[in-house]
Every structure is written in C-alpha cells, then in structure tokens.
Amino acid sequence: MLFNSYQFIFLFLPVTIFVFFRIGRLGHANAALSWLVLASFFFYGWWNPVYLGLILLSIIFNYLFGFILSKEITQFPFLKKSMLVLGVAFNIGLIGYFKYFNFFAVNANAYVGTNFSVEEIILPLAISFFTFQQITYLVDAYQGKTKEYNFLHYCLFVTFFPQLIAGPIVHHSEMLPQFSKKHIYIFSNRNFTIGLTIFIIGLFKKVVLADNVAFYSTPIFDAANDGLILTFYEAWFGALAYTFQLYFDFSGYSDMAIGLARMFGILLPVNFHSPYKAESIIDFWSRWHITLSRFLRDYVYIPMGGSRKGVAHRYINLMLTMLLGGLWHGAGWTFVIWGGIHGLYLVINHAWRVITNIFFPHDREKSTLNTIMARSITFFIVVISWVIFRSDNIDSAFNFLSSMSGANGIPLPAILKNSLGGSNFSLLGVNFYYSELFNRKYFNPNAAIIWLLGLMLIVNFAPNTQQIMSRYIPALLTTKWKADTLRKNWLKWKPSNVWSIIISFLAIISILSLTQVSEFLYFQF
Numbered sequence: 001m002l003f004n005s006y007q008f009i010f011l012f013l014p015v016t017i018f019v020f021f022r023i024g025r026l027g028h029a030n031a032a033l034s035w036l037v038l039a040s041f042f043f044y045g046w047w048n049p050v051y052l053g054l055i056l057l058s059i060i061f062n063y064l065f066g067f068i069l070s071k072e073i074t075q076f077p078f079l080k081k082s083m084l085v086l087g088v089a090f091n092i093g094l095i096g097y098f099k100y101f102n103f104f105a106v107n108a109n110a111y112v113g114t115n116f117s118v119e120e121i122i123l124p125l126a127i128s129f130f131t132f133q134q135i136t137y138l139v140d141a142y143q144g145k146t147k148e149y150n151f152l153h154y155c156l157f158v159t160f161f162p163q164l165i166a167g168p169i170v171h172h173s174e175m176l177p178q179f180s181k182k183h184i185y186i187f188s189n190r191n192f193t194i195g196l197t198i199f200i201i202g203l204f205k206k207v208v209l210a211d212n213v214a215f216y217s218t219p220i221f222d223a224a225n226d227g228l229i230l231t232f233y234e235a236w237f238g239a240l241a242y243t244f245q246l247y248f249d250f251s252g253y254s255d256m257a258i259g260l261a262r263m264f265g266i267l268l269p270v271n272f273h274s275p276y277k278a279e280s281i282i283d284f285w286s287r288w289h290i291t292l293s294r295f296l297r298d299y300v301y302i303p304m305g306g307s308r309k310g311v312a313h314r315y316i317n318l319m320l321t322m323l324l325g326g327l328w329h330g331a332g333w334t335f336v337i338w339g340g341i342h343g344l345y346l347v348i349n350h351a352w353r354v355i356t357n358i359f360f361p362h363d364r365e366k367s368t369l370n371t372i373m374a375r376s377i378t379f380f381i382v383v384i385s386w387v388i389f390r391s392d393n394i395d396s397a398f399n400f401l402s403s404m405s406g407a408n409g410i411p412l413p414a415i416l417k418n419s420l421g422g423s424n425f426s427l428l429g430v431n432f433y434y435s436e437l438f439n440r441k442y443f444n445p446n447a448a449i450i451w452l453l454g455l456m457l458i459v460n461f462a463p464n465t466q467q468i469m470s471r472y473i474p475a476l477l478t479t480k481w482k483a484d485t486l487r488k489n490w491l492k493w494k495p496s497n498v499w500s501i502i503i504s505f506l507a508i509i510s511i512l513s514l515t516q517v518s519e520f521l522y523f524q525f
Contacts, residue, residue, distance in 0.1 A: 001046040003256045004207050005517050012043065017263060024185030032185050033152050040159040051124040061090060062134040063154045069141040084142045088135055095131045098124055103331035125523065126165045128328060130158050132295055137172050139299060146172050153179045162260035166253050166522040168271035168291040174476055184265035194472050195262030197493060197503050201465050202255025204506040207513040210248035213455060216448045217241035224400045225392040232410040235403035242390050243383050244455040247276060249521045255465045258475045269476040270466060276459040279374035281345040284382060296325050319343035334397055338389045345381060468493050
C-alpha cells in the first residue's frame with residue numbers, strides 16, 4: 001500500500017486513526033498499541049503477505065537477543081560479545097541472502113569460475129531499513145544503552161508504518177520512550193492538524209513535482225540503458241530531471257512519514273534538510289538521508305576507528321564506509337561506484353579543509369560569490385554521481401557521462417530551431433538535430449525547460465518543510481546543526497484562513513494527481 005494511493009488516504013489511514021484513538025480514549029494503552037502493530041503488519045503485508053513471516057522472525061530474534069544482551073552478564077564478556085556477533089551476523093546474513101546473493105553469485109561465476117545456481121530472489125520490501133534499525137538496537141543493548149523489555153513497544157518500534165518502508169532509520173532512544181507517554185493515546189487537534197499539513201506538503205512534492213518531472217527523466221535514462229547514444233542536450237536534461245525527481249520523491253516521502261507519525265503524536269527524526277543548498281559534500285551528507293548518514297557514522301565509520309588512528313586511516317575508513325553505503329542502496333556495481341565516488345568526494349573535501357586551515361587560518365568569512373560557487377560545485381558533482389546511481393549498468397553510465405561531457409557533440413534539438421532563430425545560430429556554427437526523445441509526441445521541450453527552471457528555483461530559494469513548520473517542532477533534530485530559521489514570519493505556517501486555503505489547494509491538486517500511482521524511488525533500496 002502506498003501513501004500516495006486512494007485506499008491509503010481514504011480507507012486505511014482514517015480507520016487506523018479512528019480505532020487507535022477510540023481504544024486509547026477508553027484507557028487501554030496496550031490494546032491501542034496492539035491495534036497499531038496489527039495495522040502496520042497489514043500495511044506491510046499489502047505488497048506480499050509471504051514476507052510477514054520474515055519480518056516477524058526478524059523481530060522475535062532481535063528482541064530476544066537484545067533482551068539477553070541488556071542483562072548483566074559482564075562476568076562472561078566473551079559470551080556477551082559472541083552473542084552480539086551472532087546477532088549482527090544473523091541480520092547481515094538475512095539481508096545478504098535476499099539482497100546480495102544473486103549479485104555475488106553472478107560475479108563469482110563470471111570472474112572466479114564458480115557454478116553457483118542463480119535463481120530470481122524477490123527482495124522483501126524495506127529489508128534494508130528494518131534490518132539496520134534492529135542492528136542499532138543490538139549494539140546499543142550490548143553497550144548498555146537500552147533497557148527496553150516491552151515486546152509490544154519493540155514490535156511497534158520496528159513496524160510503525162509511517163517509517164517502515166523507506167525510513168527514517170529511527171533510534172530506539174527516539175521512539176520507545178514516546179510509546180510510554182499517555183498523551184499519544186488522546187486525540188489532539190493540534191497534532192493532527194500539524195501532521196496533516198506536513199503530509200499534504202509531502203504528497204504534493206511526490207505526486208505533483210517528482211512524478212511530473214519523472215515524465216522527462218525516465219525516457220532519457222531508458223534510452224541510454226537500451227544503448228542509445230545521447231547528445232549533450234539530452235544527457236544533461238535527463239540528468240537534471242532525475243536529480244530533481246529523486247529530490248522531491250525522497251523529500252516528499254520523508255515529509256509524509258513525519259506527518260503521519262505526528263497525527264499519532266509521535267515525532268520522527270528529520271531525514272532531509274535542503275541538501276541541494278549544501279556548500280560542500282560534507283554538508284550534503286549532513287542534509288541528505290540524515291539517519292542513514294548517522295547509522296554509517298555511528299555503527300560503521302567509528303567502530304572501524306574513525307579518525308582516531310591518523311589521517312591515512314581516516315580517509316581509508318571514509319572510503320570503506322561510503323562503499324558500504326553505496327552497496328546498501330542496491331546490489332550492483334553502479335551503486336558501489338557511486339558510493340566510492342562519494343567517498344572520494346569526502347576525502348578531497350576533508351583534505352581541502354585541512355589545507356585551507358593551514359594556509360588560511362583566519363579566512364573564515366564567506367562572500368556571496370563564494371557561497372554561490374560552493375553550492376554550484378557541490379550541486380554539479382552530485383548531479384554527476386546521480387547519473388551513475390540511476391544507470392542500469394556501468395556501460396550505460398559511461399555513455400551517459402560521455403554525452404554530458406560533449407564527447408558526442410553539442411547540437412541542439414531541431415524542434416528548437418525555429419523558436420531560437422535557426423538560421424542565425426547556423427551562422428555561428430551551431431548544429432541542430434532531430435531527436436526521437438525531444439519532440440511533441442513525447443513531451444514539449446519548452447515546457448520541460450520551464451519545469452527544470454522552476455524546480456531549480458524551489459530547491460535553492462524556497463523554505464523546506466521544517467522551516468515552514470518551525471513554530472511547532474515538526475520533527476526531531478538528529479545532528480549538531482540547528483534547523484535554519486526563516487527571517488520572514490509570514491512564511492511560517494500557523495492555523496489561519498490563508499494557510500488553510502494554501503494547504504487545501506495543495507491537497508486538491510495532489511488528490512486529482514493520484515490517477516497514476518507510482519512507487520517511491522527509495523522503495524527499491
């Protein structure tokens with residue numbers, strides 16, 4: 001079941017909310033939580049009921065191991081550590097089989113000469129998210145950071161439907177204490193209104209912005225994956241369209257998840273904070289998929305040694321962490337390369353900071369020009385990496401990037417010849433070509449250009465959801481930075497007739513756009 005579907009919005013969600021608060025009003029907290037757990041299982045099983053057994057097995061195993069690890073068995077440290085290793089190995093083995101077995105088997109057969117039998121393994125939905133979430137629980141139980149023994153609370157911690165499928169990857173200390181608060185069982189007009197507003201903003205981002213720009217990105221990437229050599233214009237157009245599609249798709253999901261949880265009085269952590277406004281790749285990863293970055297830092301990078309063993313080890317650990325982060329996104333070499341490229345970006349960024357601190361220790365002020373340049377460079381290299389991320393294979397990515405570099409020429413589509421004054425451009429040596437992709441049968445390039453320019457303005461100058469809703473603490477902050485504040489109070493949401501009209505308009509446009517339901521891009525990870 002998708003957030004952006006009629007059955008979710010008009011059936012599942014109203015019924016779940018009504019029954020939850022009806023039971024809670026009667027003072028039966030555990031019964032209300034049980035209903036929410038059952039509803040979350042139903043939500044998960046909507047795609048494939050077969051995998052309900054898998055997630056239930058994972059929950060039971062990790063709860064039992066976490067329960068034992070949190071007990072005082074320090075007199076047997078070897079046993080305790082062995083149980084942690086076994087618990088983590090179980091989770092890695094689970095995700096390894098379903099997500100990576102075919103990938104490693106195919107590559108082993110090709111490069112080592114093995115003869116592993118390769119059959120199609122259907123990837124269980126959200127396995128990466130609920131597995132990583134439970135690994136954090138085991139590690140924290142081992143370190144004595146959690147004392148949660150309530151199985152019902154733990155079930156909801158893992159299965160809570162707003163964040164189950166595509167995050168955020170929540171920490172037990174963020175979620176479990178909230179389930180014990182009495183106020184979440186009493187319906188709150190304030191929480192519901194705030195949550196509904198955030199949900200509608202996210203829905204608009206997904207079904208109006210992301211899905212419409214996908215109309216321009218998908219044909220171009222499909223053509224490249226089929227072996228068509230793109231021109232400079234086509235390649236850049238497709239790369240930028242996908243860059244904005246992924247942005248609004250993931251940002252929309254994150255908003256919808258936070259909004260849904262808030263309707264129940266639950267605060268989820270911020271997972272997305274205007275990443276295309278980042279002024280460095282370090283800044284980018286503090287804004288994009290924030291909870292995944294936190295997981296990789298706390299449970300991969302730091303345990304490997306972090307920056308404690310010198311500069312060389314620090315850079316090696318960064319590279320390894322990002323390679324694993326790339327592989328987390330998918331079982332394919334394009335994801336590994338994408339992770340490696342971002343690892344290299346981070347190494348260069350950290351090295352550059354060291355150099356500038358040595359040679360320019362007092363140069364701390366940033367001019368407007370420097371800010372624009374920093375944002376532009378960061379955005380450019382992120383766009384390049386998204387091409388590899390989106391491509392089906394390495395050859396397709398290489399051909400796509402070659403076209404973006406101008407290696408296949410820089411002609412303009414013939415459909416633009418008349419509107420640009422083709423004869424004048426021809427005198428300047430500019431060539432025009434006929435494109436199967438850029439013609440009115442598929443889409444109007446003029447309208448597409450307007451879309452890209454409009455989305456570019458939004459990501460660079462419009463406030464994000466956390467800023468708009470900043471009067472009401474929309475979500476939990478999980479990093480050291482504080483949410484940017486808006487200087488203009490009129491941009492901040494508050495219960496008023498004007499904001500009611502704006503949000504109602506967004507809701508109507510979004511609902512009317514649900515005729516063609518599409519999955520969120522992060523569902524495949």
